[in-house]
Amino acid sequence: MRTNTGQIVHLENYRPTDFVLERVDLTFELDPQETKVEARMIFHRREGVSPSAPLVLDGDELVMTGLLLDQEAIPGTLYEATDDTLIIRELPERAPFEITVTTVLSPETNTKLMGLYRTSNVYCTQCEAEGFRRITYFPDRPDVLAVYTVNIIADKAAAPLLLSNGNYLGGADMGDGRHFASWFDPHPKPSYLFALVAGDLGVVEDTFTTVSGGNVALKIYVEHGKEPRATYAMDALKRSMKWDEDVFGREYDLDIFMIVAVSDFNMGAMENKGLNVFNDKYVLADPETATDADYANIEAIIAHEYFHNWTGNRITCRDWFQLCLKEGLTVYRDHEFSADMRSRAVKRIAEVRHLKSEQFPEDAGPLAHPVRPTQYREINNFYTTTVYEKGSEVTRMIATILGRDLFKKGMDLYFERHDGQAVTIEDFVACFEAASGRDLKQFSLWYHQAGTPLVTASGVYNTAGQTYTLSLEQTVPPTPGQSSKAPMHIPLRFGLLLPDGSEATPTAVSGAEISGDVLHLTERKQSVTFSGVPAQPVPSFNRDFSAPINLHVVQSAGDRALIARFETDLFARWQALNTMALDNLVKAAAQTRAGRPVACDDALVDALLAAAADNRLEPAFRAQVLSLPSETDIGREIGGSNDPDAIHTGRQAVLTAIATAGKDSFARLVHEMSQSGPFRPDAESAGRRALRYSGLFYLVYADGQPGKAADAFRSANNMTDLSQALTLLAHRFPDAEETAEALAAFKERFANNALVIDKWFAIQATIPGAATLDRVRGLMSDPLFNANNPNRVRSLVGTFAFANATGFNRVDGEGYRFLARQILDIDARNPQLAARILTSMRSWGSLEEVRASHARSALEEIARASSLSADVSDIVDRMLE
Ligand code: ARG
């Protein structure tokens, strides 16, 4: 029997609330087990609503101790409080009225980390998406915007710091060991943006002067002693504020902007108005404990949450189906920010790698859903890479189709038209149509049709006529609930490269709209003819990854090498080399499976080594070239009946072949990329570290001995070098003495730093091979393992399931059985975390049949469990459909 299966919510059933909420006054008397919350809400009946319509408020696991209408108790006959709603009847027809709800909460035992909870003795809240209803009965939906006043009362010694949204109004000592503080947020907001933090924390302070001269106090709160590790986050915040003014014309709108870092958090971070709450993983950094990737993530996530102030907070979502309205757009904005702060091409490559390894599999499996879904059972399961990352790509395509100026005009119109409103994707798209005069109806299918489109292309050159004809065809695969799809508007950036590497400039084109280097593919089949092409060209498609599609073009290694050498678009160069490598790795997997020796193409080795040694290319780009497609990438390309062991073994053989052939160049790289002087986290220094590591990686593969990795571990003076050396040792030589020593030394050195110990767990969880499951089991009883900390659970259990293809997909199915038990265990405490980790099995249907049948049994075991959260049952049911 399921305890909570969740109702299906449908977009088409949307309608506004019967009552308008004007303002909210909240008073919290904080206590670990018995926090008293008084919520005073002023409502009025909306014009035209029947006088008999009751007020219906949302709730979740609430204990209500009082209910008043205009300060008078409401008789029991006039209200009904159930598990998830409070219904109040016979309310005034016209006049505004005040409802006061009193509830009692136990933050300390709130292990779901939704609503008000405790983390390291700090009170904190997480309300998105539906956590506010765990604090009080409330119209907990994003289209209910109200002005909030918040009073917080707490023990002064335990919680000297009392924070909420908006501006500080004042506070005082209460004389009884307690004190209070009041906050007022003048900007009407939905309840999911509410936040409260109280506790004893250290702070890093700064100020920012906005473009129109406003003074903003900036504060980042962290655990005492961790202040020095918050300075990079502060720097990233100031750069974000400036960038949003410069690029999007958006200014901050309160006297104070606060960030609080907490160590128990379900997601990355949360954009509560004026009071962002962060997973401390995305705030804390110093060279000794944070990698270059950590620095880049911190910069991006600080920016992301800050940018939400306009895209999310000032303009919010009408309902949760519109989640991509704020998330897709805000990811697009943080991508652009990082591109401006770092190397644009390298940033784009990293984004596309992430999109392909996370979002493409989601879009190709049982959890596929449109960027703007039309139904959900549990909204927390829709904070997906499709809504975020594909949502960002869709925004990027609007910019590509319209061009920079019209896109800007559309954004300006959006801010102007909808400031202070809760709107839809249709409202958003309409702004770009109005600004550009362009019809975006077909384009909007990107929001509504799930699945990654496949574009196939082939070309015919006519020597006599000097014409080149491209035949393009698009198909969108069927996805759950959507069996047939209409053709999409796909903006394909492209170039025709001539044999000498220059780009053809056709004199005429027929068969497609082309603007600049963008070809607008709009038909299912389209034939495009270019005139005045002097020689047989090599087409280079999807420059800058202008559309999130799969592309099949039959091209020789020679064609790809030409693109890799001469393309002006750096992304396309990387893409050509990566595709060349992918072809080889797919072949290697097949050879391994057939019991044949693995062959590595000379053309690939030559092209990789040429790019690696090309000093005109920035180091970070060269490192991206040397980092071959992952096992997940290879599996996705093979597409079905996958054998993760064969993929792994084939890939290892290709890596070894490249390493052996390029030994001298790799030694040279390591030498050239060595750095002296103090650690700097900037992109350029990070790029040199990355390329040096690529060199080391292949050298170690060429040697087949751990010596060089062990040396690198010993001589590392920053976390990037140290953790990479440890990874190389552990993954390549799991049983070597050097590995055991390094793991022990690392653990001892960082035992007091939770974020670094997460890395220690993750590195071991990703050691390839069947034996890792036992290691993971052993690590679960390590004193440092903590089943109540989401970061720790993700670092061990999550990383094992998501990122260890051979270990997790053991042919005997033990990996899946292990995960099933973990999911049930985690679900009892923290459903959101359990559901998220379970999505690691989303591609089970593309495994070969022995593994697939074990995977199915494990999913069925979860589905059969006696009590499952709505979160997990939603995921497991969709995966078994
Ligand atoms: N809005 C947050 C962000 O910036 C994510 C919050 C998700 N929380 C949740 N419980 N689903 O991306």
Ligand code: ZN
């Ligand atoms: Zn977001």
